[in-house]
Structures are given as C-alpha cells and as structure tokens.
Amino acid sequence: MSLKKRILYFAVGLLIGIVFVKIIFDKKDVSFDYLPEDRVLKTLKTKQRIFDDKALLFFQQQKIDTSFIETFLTNGNVDFGKSEQRKKPCNFYYIESKYQGNKLAVNIKNCDTLVTIQKAFKINEK
16 A cells, blocks of 8 residues: 555544544534643632622723623733742733723732732733
C-alpha cells in the first residue's frame, strides 16, 4: 500500500473518530478546563459571589445588571501579570472583558468559600 493511501485512510478514520467524540461529548456537560485561565474562571464561577460597594456603584452608574458578572467570568481574560494569585489568605485576580463595545475590568478577591467582586471600571483603550 502506498504512502498516499495510508495517509488517506488515516485521515478518514481520524475524521470519523472526531465526529463520534463530538457527538458523545456534546450530550454530556463536559468542559476542557485545563489551562490556568480556564481553571481560575471556573473556580470563580462555582463559588458564592458578593459585591463590594465600589463595584455595585459602578454597575449602577453604568446601568449594568450584576448578573452580567456570570458572562464576564465566562468570556473574560485573566491578566496574571496584574493578579496576585499566590497571596495569602485570599488570591486577587484582574479580569478584563468587553461589554457593549466597552472594555471593562474587575478586581476579584478569591477566598476559600467566597468570591468578592471588589472593584469594576472601564479601561481606556488607546
């Protein structure tokens, strides 16, 4: 059997396998949370959340519903350079995301059982 036929058979088998895996895992609620940013966001989403007064004031001034934070934690980007993930007793994370064309950021305090949204603000894009 020639090399071209082997590669063709391999590619067809690989595609069929990918389709089966996709069908099986779409029915289950499976997520790929192995990257550092994904693990942080998943952890923040699963814990109980409270809002600091500064964050609530920002959301009220901007007329943003506080339930937006769920979307923020799903689509946000953690900036580990501005975060303090090894601070004791609670970690601090700086997360950015877009909302209605504006770039927003939040500072989040992550303790053992509680997540506190400390501050929210707009980022001036240059």
